[in-house]
Amino acid sequence: MRTGILARNAAVAAAALLVLTACGGGGDDEGGGGGTEAGGGGGERQVNVYGTDGNMGNALANAFSDQPGxxxxxxxxxxxTELSSDFTxxxxxxxxxxxxxxYAGETYDAIIITALAAQAAGTNDANVFKEYVNGMTFGGEKCTDFxxxxxxxxxxxxxxxxxxSGPLAFSDPGEPARASFGIMEFDDQGVLTPTSFVFAGDEENASSDEGPAYAPAGTTGEQLAIGTLLPLTGNLAFLGPPEVAGARLAVQDINAAGGVLGQDVRLAEGDSGDASTDTATQTVDRLLQEGVNAIIGAASSGVSLTVIDRITGAGVLQFSPANxxxxxxxxxxxxxxxRTAPPDTLQARALSDLIINDGNNTVGIMALNDPxxxxxxxxxxxxxxAAGLAEDSIQTLTYDPQAANYDAEIQQMVDFNPDAIVVIGFEESARIIEGLNSQGVGPQR
Known part of the structure; x- marks a missing residue:
């Protein structure tokens, strides 16, 4: 899943640093290998705890609102990436x-790119305008709005x-070749604040195929209909409101500029639920019956994998802002x-660099058992x-997000006794963090 989280209070506190999205992980104030004493004399080692885009934001902070620190x-x-105050x-x-x-910016961009591709192709047929999508993101004259x-x-x-969401510069598979990642940190009040930005990937890996020649200027045609498959319910429901807002704003801006193919773009909204339900399948079936040409979503990679064949097999474009x-x-x-979200091959580089730069020599990774x-x-x-850690200095495990508890997985981390623990998950991460804290290996000071 991926792509950017920002709590409103973090944005205000960090305005001078030009940040409007966030996520968290963990480390002591000196960032070194987990050697800090916890509790001012208790003798426990402070373990650095890290998170990723799926679990860091207001949803996690709210789960600990009654537990300062x-x-x-x-x-x-x-x-x-930077979001302007005008956009927010x-x-x-x-x-x-x-x-x-x-992921509001990524959702907005997905719809703008889709609309531009349809106009350039001179048709709302996704099997035709798909050839123009990558070329909208590189190689030509720069523009920043529809x-x-x-x-x-x-x-x-x-x-x-x-x-x-950035320069984009899609590679051949239709995803960003280079992406910006933010390093965010929770303070003792649970507020996310930015510390730095890093880049992963290389725009030189962008596609060299700019697509076919554009249709004649002012080409008109049948209405472009865009559906959304975004998490209004389920374990990623906290991502729903900003993504919905981004979609609505994009369509508003497109139609204010004259629409696509001489007509206003039609927006049909829908819920993706999560991978434990069939909500996404029901929504996709409804959107296809309504004749949409493109579907924006899902946010969850697992959900997208359940419907991608259904969407693309129907000749409809799927464009995810967060997979x-x-x-x-x-x-x-x-x-x-x-997708406008970068693949995890890029996020993994940024995350591993952060872990290494913080001086950690042993790392435990607890990951949600999904794609x-x-x-x-x-x-x-x-x-x-690749950065130099020995294979036996890294322990990985996966967990069932529907499990009654995570006692066994937490005990495995306690027994391993690493310098750092990475938690890759969604809303269930709060229970894991609570368990880590109770065992003295969580972020709590």
Whole structure:
């Protein structure tokens, strides 16, 4: 899953650092190998605890609202780039009382790119305009909004859209070749604050195929219909509001600029639920019956894997703002699957660099047993080994998010006694963190 989380209070506190998304993991104030004494004389070692984009944000902070310091020093990685106050203010107007802006930019960009590709192709047929998607993100004249990009198209130019979520620069599989990640940290009040930004990947790996020639300027045609498959319920429901806001704002901006193919874009919204339900399948079936040309979502990699064949097999484009599993890079999707979130091969590099730079020599990784969790775990392990850690200094385990408790997994970490513990998961991460804290190996000071 991936892509950027930002609590409102973190954004305010960090305005000078130009950050509007966040995620956490953990480490002591000196960032060194977990050697800090806990409790001022208790003799326990302070273990560095890290998280990723799936579990760090207001949902985790709210779970510990009555336990000050429970997340103190926890830090980690998330797909993150600067969001302007103008963008977040407009999101707030679209969807009042947002607590986070998680993946709002990525959702916005996915819809803008889809609309530009359809206009450039001169058709709402996804089997045709799919060939234009990658080329919207590199190689041409720079533009940063739909209106500006549409003007380039109408003037016979070639578009290079630099979106809210970054320069994009898609590679052949239809995903960012390079991405920005934020290093975020919880303070003793549970507030996320930014510490730095890092990049992973290389824009030189972007595709060299800019797609076919554009249709004549001003080409009109049948209405472009875009559906959403976003988490309104389930274990990623905290991602739903900002993603919905991003989708609505994108369609509003597109239609204000004249629409696509001479008509307003139609938006049909839907719930993805999570991988434990068939909500996504029901939503996809409804959206396909309504005749959508593209579906934005899902947020969860596991959910997308349950419906990708259904969507792309129907000749409809699927564009996820948050899928990060590396399974999608080589997936047989008929060229109809794209994502604005970077693959976990990139996040794993940023995460492993953070762990190594903090001086950790032994690392335990606890991962949700789904494509997102296992993929990020495996890639992080490979990067840690490539950075010089011995294989036997890294212990990995997966867990069932529906389990009654995680006592056995937590005990395994206690027995391993690592310098650092990485928790890769969703809302169930709160129970794991609580268990780690109770055993003296969590982030709590």
């Amino acid at each position: 429970a997340l103190d020093g926890m830090k980690g990685t998330t797909p993150l 203010d407009r999101l707030d107007q679209i969807y009042p009382n947002l607590e986070d802006y998680n 209106a500006g990009c549409l003007e380039i198209i109408n003037n016979g130019g070639n578009v290079d859209f630099d979106g809210i 990060t599993s590396d399974q999608f890079t080589d997936y047989n999707d008929n060229g109809l699957y794209f 997102y969790g296992t993929g990020l775990m495996d890639n992080t392990r490979e990067n840690l080994i």
